[in-house]
Amino acid sequence: MAGVQDQLEIKFRLTDGSDIGPKSFPAATSIGTLKESILAQWPKEKENGPRTMKDVKLISAGRILENNRTVAECRSPLCDIPGGVTTMHVVVQPPLEKEANYMFSVPAQVVVRGVKIGKYEFLKKCADLSSKGCL
Secondary structure (H helix, E strand, C coil): CHHHHCEEEEEEECCCCCEEEEEEEECCCEHHHHHHHHHHHCCCCCCCCCCCHHHEEEEECCEECCCCCECCCCCCCCCCCCCCEEEEEEEECCCCCHHHHCCCCCCCEEEECCEEEEHHHHHHHHHHHHHCCCC
């Protein structure tokens, strides 16, 4: 009987209301392993699916679950009914690209007054000029 209690039935609710699962997982399963399972079972016909584990956020009982925690550590005594199915919400949030905070795209090299300079040097000069009120 103890072996049955160490298993949890979990389904993953996607943002469009569809589900992956339910599937049984041992209580010692890490949240990272659950995310890998989601990646493997992600419906191929859905657009904007996660590419990596870092793109997936799992939410249970209003908390974002950390990859290194286990399912047992994330159980909620109020929400998890023995023998019932636990629903975890899946949010896909791709990480922002490094240059996403710039309002324009800069080529790898820029020519300023006949001198080639690198992109980051150019951006640094722009930021310096801007802070001095020149731009």
